Every structure is written in C-alpha cells, then in structure tokens.
Amino acid sequence: xxxxxxxxxxxxxxxxxxxxxxxxxxxxxxxxxxxxxxIVISSSWREHYAFERMVxxxxxxxxxxxxxRIVGVTPQTTNTSxxxxxxxxxxxxxxxxxxxxxxxxxxxxxxxxxDILICTNPKLGLTDRxxxxxxxxx
Numbered sequence: 001x002x003x004x005x006x007x008x009x010x011x012x013x014x015x016x017x018x019x020x021x022x023x024x025x026x027x028x029x030x031x032x033x034x035x036x037x038x039i040v041i042s043s044s045w046r047e048h049y050a051f052e053r054m055v056x057x058x059x060x061x062x063x064x065x066x067x068x069r070i071v072g073v074t075p076q077t078t079n080t081s082x083x084x085x086x087x088x089x090x091x092x093x094x095x096x097x098x099x100x101x102x103x104x105x106x107x108x109x110x111x112x113x114x115d116i117l118i119c120t121n122p123k124l125g126l127t128d129r130x131x132x133x134x135x136x137x138x
Contacts, residue, residue: 001036002138003100005074005086008043010105010122012058021057023126028063033135039070040089042082042102046073082106083113101137103130 006012012027013020031037041054049057051073059067074085075092082104090096104110105122118133120126 001038001095001098002034003038003040003090003095003098004030004134005040005042005089005100005102005104007082007102007104007106008041008045008054011043011103011120011126014125015105015122021060024058024060024063026126026128026131027058028066029131030134031063031066031069034138037069037138040086041070041073042086042104047076081111081113082109083111083117086113099138101134103134 006027009015012024013022027039031039045054055067055070058070072089074082074089077085077088080088083102086100086102087096090098090100101116101118102110102113103118103120103126105120107114107117107119110117118130118137120130
C-alpha cells in the first residue's frame with residue numbers, strides 16, 4: 001500500500017476563489033492510475049467536518065467509486081508540523097515503512113519533510129503537472 005496525504009485549500013481548489021473542490025477530478029485521475037494508493041486527509045478541514053462529509057466532497061459527481069480509497073485523517077496535534085502529523089498517522093497505522101507523499105500548498109508546514117512534498121501553487125491548486133509529478137514519484 002502507498003499513501004498520499006492531501007490538503008484541501010490551495011490543492012483541491014484554488015485558495016480564496018469561492019468555489020470549492022474544483023480539482024477533485026485530478027485526484028481521481030491519480031487514484032485510477034495508481035491502484036494501490038490510499039488517501040489520508042491532512043487538511044485543517046478535518047478539525048471542522050466529519051470524515052464522511054469530507055469523503056463525499058472529494059468524490060461527488062464522478063468519483064464515488066473511489067470513496068473506499070480515502071482511509072483516514074491525520075491526528076490533530078499541537079506544536080507539531082503537518083509533516084509530523086502525517087508521519088504520526090503512519091506510525092499509528094503501523095505502516096511507517098510504506099511509500100508516502102503529501103500534496104500541500106504550504107511548504108512551511110513540512111519542514112524536514114521537503115523530500116516527500118508536492119507543493120502546489122495556491123492560486124491554482126492541483127494541476128495536470130502536479131498529477132504527473134505524483135504519478136512519476138510513485
């Protein structure tokens with residue numbers, strides 16, 4: 001199993017553009033091209049929305065068949081980086097030796113984890129180029 005941690009704002013949709021989850025079709029493309037890839041939500045949305053609601057937002061209007069591949073959310077911690085939260089999720093799941101990558105628009109949240117980060121342009125969110133980078137990494 002391989003794991004991809006995803007942010008929402010600045011990844012699944014451009015930051016501060018109003019309409020949300022406009023880039024989910026690109027996430028579906030990644031999942032369809034990498035059959036053993038599992039998604040874990042690392043977005044701050046996990047602090048405000050139920051897991052089932054977030055899965056619905058990520059899969060509505062064409063990605064419903066992929067909902068079982070979204071397997072969890074990172075732990076909410078204090079005084080740790082998002083990269084550390086991702087690493088902690090792997091430890092908690094007893095799969096710390098698995099291949100993993102994160103997609104986020106804020107590199108400051110991944111200090112010490114830069115080698116596993118695909119950093120998006122927050123004005124665009126996830127792009128076709130980012131998809132190819134993810135697929136190529138795995």
